Amino acid sequence: MAKLDILEFPDPRLRLKAQPVETFDADLQKLADDMLETMYEAPGIGLAATQVNVQKRLLVLDVSETHDAPMVFVNPELLETRGTEVCQEGCLSFPGVYADVQRKDWIRVRAQDAAGKSFELETDGLLAVCIQHEIDHLDGKVFVDHLSPLKRALLLRKLEKQRRHAG
Ligand code: GNR
Ligand code: NI
DSSP: OOOOOOOOOGGGGGGGOHHHHHHOHHHHHHHHHHHHHHHTTTTOSSEEEGGGGGOEEEEEEOOTTSOOOOEEEEEEEEEEEEEEEEEEETTSSSSTEEEEEEEEEEEEEEEEESSSSSEEEEEEEEHHHHHHHHHHTTTTOOOOGGSSSHHHHHHHHHHHHHHHHHO
């Protein structure tokens, strides 16, 4: 396994749209494993291939408290959504800043696993939020795109300030 570099905003590569995965081979399994390792080490609860400069529709997640429930979603599709909720989100591509984002509260998603086997999942809460956050990345979208222009400007200023102090 290998730890991958995570792209940080405003890297233009975070705006690229990921392409469907058609080949389910050992390279794809290795990419999923490397992304999980990178996510756990960061640490984060999700990671999209876009964030490690791979334009493939692949994301990994683990929202468990014990960090022992890795999930891999290839070619994810939101089939159905209900309601809305607001959750405080962070993003590994925006280290150290957080903002409230409104998302769908309940989702039904279809995806394939790393071997290409199709599955469906109905979920809510943090897992639903995280899946939507990661699918956004695959479409070149980031969480600050959901904020008002004023809130976005304040958050980006804070990000710059933190970077200056982090050196
Ligand atoms: O680690 C992460 N935490 C998080 C918290 C609330 C909502 C979404 C997330 S995803 C984020 C990791 C990340 O940047 N994934 O793209
Ligand atoms: Ni993110």
